[in-house]
């Protein structure tokens with residue numbers, strides 16, 4: 248659906264891969280964690296790395312996949328402490344802060360809506376200037392359902408007063424966007440390049456943003 252800003256009063260924004268560069272998360276799970284795990288347990292990184300990848304993939308899209316406490320007990324390592332070792336890689340995506348300032352100046356209600364748990368949010372907020380911009384910071388871990396699940400959206404609506412037919416939701420996950428679409432969020436957009444170190448290649452049935460400025464350029468047809 249074409250964006251009709253006169254009809255949009257609430258903007259829901261994902262965190263990792265949308266406002267923040269997914270490079271941090273990809274590097275952490277695919278490289279840093281396997282490296283530190285192999286060191287800690289004195290194992291061969293070449294053997295351990297694919298095993299860890301398989302264990303991660305098996306939980307993808309579930310609430311546990313996004314829980315640092317779950318992975319800390321799964322791997323016997325303090326995941327948040329390990330993330331802190333590479334926190335310098337946590338960065339906003341281009342124009343993320345400008346987007347938040349623009350939306351606030353236009354009087355839109357701003358919700359951060361993430362599957363990340365509170366410890367991860369705290370770490371990301373400590374390294375960025377996101378925190379001050381939101382009316383609400385929502386972690387799906389608080390509701391017990393991931394954004395991929397329909398129950399999440401009902402829980403969100405019961406906690407926060409917003410009108411889905413007047414809401415725009417931006418997320419880099421097609422599964423999450425589909426879930427929001429089924430619930431009835433009217434305006435949906437995906438992110439072309441969630442990870443700055445990977446090619447810009449994502450497609451979405453809901454429309455993909457190359458730059459946040461596209462949101463305010465009707466001629467771009469987003």
Ligand SMILES: [Mg+2]
Nearest residue numbers: 261263264419
């Ligand atoms: Mg994301």
